[in-house]
Amino acid sequence: MIPTTYILLLSAIIFTIGAVGVLARRNALIIFMSIEMMLNSVNLTLVALANQWGNLTGQVFVFIVIAVAAVEVAVGLAIIMAIVRHKDTTNIDEVHLLKG
Amino acid sequence: MSLIFFAILALFALATALGVILSKNAVYSALWLLGHFLVIALMYFALSAQFLGIVQVIVYAGAIVVLFLFVIMLIGGTITPMVHEARPYARAAAVVLGAVFLLGMLFAVGRGVTAFPEPAGAPGAGSVQAVAEPLYTTYLLPFELASVLLLAGMLGGIVLALKERKRS
Numbered sequence: 001m002i003p004t005t006y007i008l009l010l011s012a013i014i015f016t017i018g019a020v021g022v023l024a025r026r027n028a029l030i031i032f033m034s035i036e037m038m039l040n041s042v043n044l045t046l047v048a049l050a051n052q053w054g055n056l057t058g059q060v061f062v063f064i065v066i067a068v069a070a071v072e073v074a075v076g077l078a079i080i081m082a083i084v085r086h087k088d089t090t091n092i093d094e095v096h097l098l099k100g
Numbered sequence: 101m102s103l104i105f106f107a108i109l110a111l112f113a114l115a116t117a118l119g120v121i122l123s124k125n126a127v128y129s130a131l132w133l134l135g136h137f138l139v140i141a142l143m144y145f146a147l148s149a150q151f152l153g154i155v156q157v158i159v160y161a162g163a164i165v166v167l168f169l170f171v172i173m174l175i176g177g178t179i180t181p182m183v184h185e186a187r188p189y190a191r192a193a194a195v196v197l198g199a200v201f202l203l204g205m206l207f208a209v210g211r212g213v214t215a216f217p218e219p220a221g222a223p224g225a226g227s228v229q230a231v232a233e234p235l236y237t238t239y240l241l242p243f244e245l246a247s248v249l250l251l252a253g254m255l256g257g258i259v260l261a262l263k264e265r266k267r268s
Contacts, residue, residue, distance in 0.1 A: 001219045002106045002146070008209045010110050014117050016202040021121030023194035026187075029126045029172060033133050036164065037117055040140055043152075051147040054220030059149055059231050060239050066152075066159050067246040071253030073164050077171045078260035084175045085263075090126075 007048040014041035028080050028090045032073075039069050106146070113139045130168045137161045149226035 014037060021034030043062045050058030080090065087095055116139060119132030137160040144153035224230025235243055 001221070002103065004216045004219055005209065006106065006110075007143075007147070009206065010113065012205040012209055013202065014113060016198050016205065017114070017117040017121060019201060020194050020198035023197060024191045025121060027126055029168065030121065030123075030129050033120055033129055033168065036133065036160075037120060037136060040137065040160070044140060044143065047144055047147050047149045047152060050149065050226075051221060052216060052219045054223060056223060056226070056231055056234050057239075059152055059226055060235050062149075062152055063155065063231070063235065064239075064242055064246055066155055067250060070159055070163060071249050073167055074253050074257040075260065077167055078257040081171060081175065081261045090175065 004048050004052040008045055011041040011044040011048070014038075014044070026091050026093055028083070028092050031092065032076055032080070036069065036073065039065065106143075109139055109143055109146070113143070126172050127169070130165055130172060133168070134161055134165045137165065144226075147226075148221050151226055151228045151231045 018034040018036075018038035018041065021037070022031050025031055025034070043065055046058040046062045046065075050056060050062075083095055084090060089095070113136060116132050116136035120129045120136060123129040123132060137156060141153045141156040141161070144150075144156055
């Protein structure tokens, strides 16, 4: 068995990579992929802890999170499509209608 | 499962994650993301979560990445620069903030949970039957609400992505 701490460390690192991707990239699609990666790393911690304590609640939780992530991708990509239709760009720096 | 196997999987997971955020082209990012999800699915199998491993492959690798690729292909023709402008100060700030965040998290993880006992392993090895039992008894309400959420998301996606018609 793998020690649970290693898996928690791995998912902390993956979460950070996703966060840096959100901060550093300007392409809305890649930012969105980074958010998916962050969700996935949290799922990994839940599965690891379900494995650690011999309890399936964590896995049920991950199942619900996956359903929510699927909905989020569908709606988010539709929003990106709408932005592209209006502004013809996926660069989030050019979407500044609300900027004061 | 041996530690060597875990180390190899972890290396692949980190490499594919870096590939996602470092690729210049969004298509390559989506393909790296596919690899990342498959590696994580393998890890789920190793952590006695067979059902979730399969769900991960079907939903994430099968549906979500394909949706991403569809959208990239759909809008790719109208967008010329998928490659983005260099804003060195923003990137440096992101890396610094990420490093601080990572240090904080590593500190928390390393400090709080060093003394985990030997993992118990999920009951029934996370098979479909084992996961279905709590899902359909204790957590029946969230499960049903998830279906409502999926319906709402489907309608929202259609409404948002539909071409606006001229209102007479």
